[in-house]
Amino acid sequence: MTRRPMTREAFLDALLALPSLGDWPQVSPDGRWVAWVWLRVGPAADVWVAPTDGSQAPQRLTGTPENTFAVSWTFDSQALIVEQDRGGNERAQLFRVRLDRPNELEPLTEPDPPYFVRGGQLHPNGRWLVYGANYDFSTRKPLEPTWIYRHDLETGERVPLAKPRRGAWVWPELNVQGTHVLYTRKDRHPAGQQAWLVDVEGREDREILNFGDRAKVEPSWLPDGRRVLFLVEREDKTRALGLWDLHTERVEWLIDDPQEAQYIERAFVPFGSDYAVVVAVREARLRPYLLHVGTGERIELPEIRGNLLPLAPCPDPESGGKGEEWVGVYFSSTHPHDVVRFSPLELSEGAGPEAFRSLSRVWERTPLRPEDFVPAEDVRWRSGDGLEIQGWLYRARVPEGERPKGTIVYVHGGPTAHSSDSLNPQIQFFAHCGFNVLDPNYRGSTGFGLEFQEKIKEDGWGGREQEDIKTGAEALIARGIAEPGRIGVTGTSYGGYSAWCQITRYSPVPIAAAAPVCGMTDLIVDYETTRPDLRPYSEEMLGGSPDEIPEKYRERSPIHFVQNIRGKLLIVQGLQDPNVTPANVEAVRRRLDEAGIEYEVLAFEDEGHGILRPKNLKTLYLKLVEFFERALAQGRPS
Secondary structure, three states, rough: OOOOOOHHHHHHHHHHOOEEOOOOOOOOOOOOOEEEEOOOOOOOOOOEEEEEOOOOOOEEEEOOOOOOEEEOOOOOOEEEEEEEEEOOOOOOEEEEEEOOOOOOOOOOOOOOOOOOEEEEEOOOOOOEEEEEEEEEEOOOEEEEEEEEEEOOOOOOEEEEEEOOOOOEEEEEEEEOOOOOEEEOOOOOOOOOOOEEEEEEOOOOOOEEEEEOOOOEEEEEOOOOOEEEEEEEEEEOOEEEEEEEEEEOEEEEEEEOOHHHHEEEEEEOOOOOOOEEEEEEEEEEEOOEEEOOOOOHHHHHHHHOOEEEEEEOOOOOOOOOOOOEEEEEEEEEEEEEEEEEEEEHHHHOOOOOOHHHHEOOHHHHOOOOOOOHHHOOEEEEEEEOOEEEEEEEEEEOOOOOOOOOEEEEEOOOOOOOOOOOOOOHHHHHHHHOOEEEEEEEEEOOOOOOOOOHHEEEEHHHHHHHHHHHHHHHHHHHHOOOOOOOOEEEEEEEEEHHHHHHHHHHOOOOOOOEEEEEEEEOOOOOHHHOOOHHHHHHHHHHOOOOOOOHHHHHHOOOOOOOHHHOOOOEEEEEOOOOOOOOOOHHHHHHHHHHHHHHHOOOEEEEOOOOOOOHHHHHHHHHHHHHHHHHHHHHHOOOOO
């Protein structure tokens, strides 16, 4: 029996109630539980858990009016450390939530602190909490760098174990024995990252993996708490995967073939396994495999419809660590992110996603079905310099004989990220409302190898990656999919910055309207007001600080070119955003007013970097559709 098409209102309400993962799930050390964050199930993000054997339905572990995210499991697998901020300001408080006491959040740190917390693990002794904070508790003053602390939960004493010199994203990781903390520093160069190790008493803080000032090392502990698995991006722009041993301090290379390693974006060894999950991504599609860290044996996972990420084996003492079945995440543009249990053996024998056992039971929580979603089509085009660019095309759902209302270019953030064949509610709502949508993976995106990712640095932010986006719109015009004067652009974070670039450079053709969400407008203002751990990223991507290269920061700032705008403009901002702060909007509004450029503003008091709450998303989605319907209708040929 054919289902009747859903109305716009019914489809939007169903979309905004469809559970969506807020981060990758985490499997407990004993392998018996999996925890994840669901967005849009309640008024804010919450943590959920389910047994990995599938014997019980998911259980809500937290339920509050504020966004709550999972940080780490305790080593005894009996509780989770979670973090919660206020209104998206990212100044998080840490809590412990026990599995046998759901919705009881035990405070571990103070609420709404004057600093940013990074990580949070409970020591095996149950007394010490290890995390990073950009704060000197002895002087009670914020810091530019993030220091590593051991916090005694009984006495309140906070002992600084390590004191990096420069600001950087730091996520300390405690080994299972509780003897050492693994973390990273960017003291040598903004484009580099080295691995450091400090003992839990803070007596010896030392660098353990350094392959050059501009080389990046991403380390993580193995379950034995002795060895470290690390992915390195060398200064010659090649990747390799290796092991470092705490006892011998020797490095052993597991994968040192530059051609193969350039597609590896992450690697980790889960508890209960001797196999590393090697997260390779090719052409924006997950192509992971399992690699035995002792023998080098590989378990290849065949290509399937959609994307599958293995997380950890389910308990099976007779499997020798290989795990007869695994917990993973499965998703596609017509299938929401689903926490599943699957068999690598069955996959190799030809089984598909229909053989997976859902642990999150996501389809039970929605009236929507795969046929309600528009599938992603892989499209390619050549940019201005001839570089091939990939993107995803979502075709408008319109009655037979009717034309789409226009085309919206949806630009992903990062830029060190990529859009995959996955279910994006905003894109699906645009398509349902009659718009074609192009989701481009411009140069600088991950998912296409390290060489493609590094190309954005040849020009820096606001360079040829903006041509990649514009030429994608032009390619759709050439193919008869889009029409001149009927193309809009939107995106969040770097996607918002790109929307600003597009409307100030290519207006009104091909871009007739832009709706930047939390996007940078003045790169100097952004550098000065953003979180301190993000400033090295700006320096890496642009080639220096504003003091060193002020003209480049000015040249790449859309605020200085708003007089070129000839299309329609809607500015969207979360007023608690510590990443791309509201100072960006304040500065650009003054320039727009001076230039006599008309614009609209949609601001949210209780949102930070990106709009997350269902009630605000409903306002945003309806406003975006109304804005683009009005703006793009004006460009229709008569």
